[in-house]
Amino acid sequence: MATLKKLAQPKPNRLKYPDRHSVYWLDQMPPEKTGSITKIELTPRWSELCRSKTFYSQVTISPEWEVSDAALRAVPSDHLRTLALPHAPAVGWQPERSLLTRLNRGTQTAVPTARVCQLAQPKRRPIRENYGPKSKPLPLTHIPYKASAHIELLATPKHDHPKFQGQRSVCWPVSRAARNCSANQRLLELCGPKNRKALFEEYDPYVVSRAARSASPSPRIQQLCLPLPRKCTSN
Known part of the structure; x- marks a missing residue:
C-alpha cells in the first residue's frame, strides 16, 4: 500500500527552480553547501611578486668612484697584455x-705638346634654335667619306612593278551599262531584308522549316556522317 500511495502522488514540477546547479533532471535538489569558502594562502615568493615595483626617476651617479683593492693589486696576464697592444697599420698603408x-x-716648367693643346680646347657644338642665348649655329666640319659600291647599290630606289596602277582616284567615271542596267525580280528579292517576327510576337527561332524536314541527304553527306573505321569496334 505504501508503494501505491507513493506512485499515486504527482511528480513535482522542477521547472520552478531555473537556477539549478545541474543540467540533468534530478528527483531531489542537491543539498546547499553550508561550509566555509576555500581560502588560498600565498607563498612568500608570490607575495613578493605581487608587490608593485619601485621606479627611481632621478639616478645620480658620481663621476668619481672608488677602485677596489683587488683591482689595484691585479696583475694582467700575457694574453691580456697582447690584446692591449695597438694594432700596426698594413704594409701598403699610406696616410x-x-x-x-x-x-x-x-x-x-713642362711645355705641353700640340696633341695636349688640341685636347684642351672645348668641343664646338651647334646651338639649337630657341634654346639659350640667340647666336648663329657653328658649321660642323664633315669628314670626307666615300661609300662602297654595295652601299650605293642598296641606296638605289626600287622601281615600281609594270602592272602597278597607282592610287585610285576618289572620283571615277561610271560606265554607261552600269547606269542603264535594271535589277531583275530575283535580285530585288535577295536585296530585301528577311521579314521575321520578334520574340515578343511569338517568334520561335528553333522551329525547323518544312523544307529542312523533307530534305534528303546527298551521297557525299551520307559518307561524311559515317564514323571513322578506326573508331568502330567489332562486337
Missing part, C-alpha cells in the same frame, strides 16, 4: 693625401 699638393719644378 691621407692633403688637398693642396706641392708641384715639383719639372711639372711647373
Whole structure:
C-alpha cells in the first residue's frame, strides 16, 4: 500500500527552480553547501611578486668612484697584455693625401705638346634654335667619306612593278551599262531584308522549316556522317 500511495502522488514540477546547479533532471535538489569558502594562502615568493615595483626617476651617479683593492693589486696576464697592444697599420698603408699638393719644378716648367693643346680646347657644338642665348649655329666640319659600291647599290630606289596602277582616284567615271542596267525580280528579292517576327510576337527561332524536314541527304553527306573505321569496334 505504501508503494501505491507513493506512485499515486504527482511528480513535482522542477521547472520552478531555473537556477539549478545541474543540467540533468534530478528527483531531489542537491543539498546547499553550508561550509566555509576555500581560502588560498600565498607563498612568500608570490607575495613578493605581487608587490608593485619601485621606479627611481632621478639616478645620480658620481663621476668619481672608488677602485677596489683587488683591482689595484691585479696583475694582467700575457694574453691580456697582447690584446692591449695597438694594432700596426698594413704594409701598403699610406696616410691621407692633403688637398693642396706641392708641384715639383719639372711639372711647373713642362711645355705641353700640340696633341695636349688640341685636347684642351672645348668641343664646338651647334646651338639649337630657341634654346639659350640667340647666336648663329657653328658649321660642323664633315669628314670626307666615300661609300662602297654595295652601299650605293642598296641606296638605289626600287622601281615600281609594270602592272602597278597607282592610287585610285576618289572620283571615277561610271560606265554607261552600269547606269542603264535594271535589277531583275530575283535580285530585288535577295536585296530585301528577311521579314521575321520578334520574340515578343511569338517568334520561335528553333522551329525547323518544312523544307529542312523533307530534305534528303546527298551521297557525299551520307559518307561524311559515317564514323571513322578506326573508331568502330567489332562486337
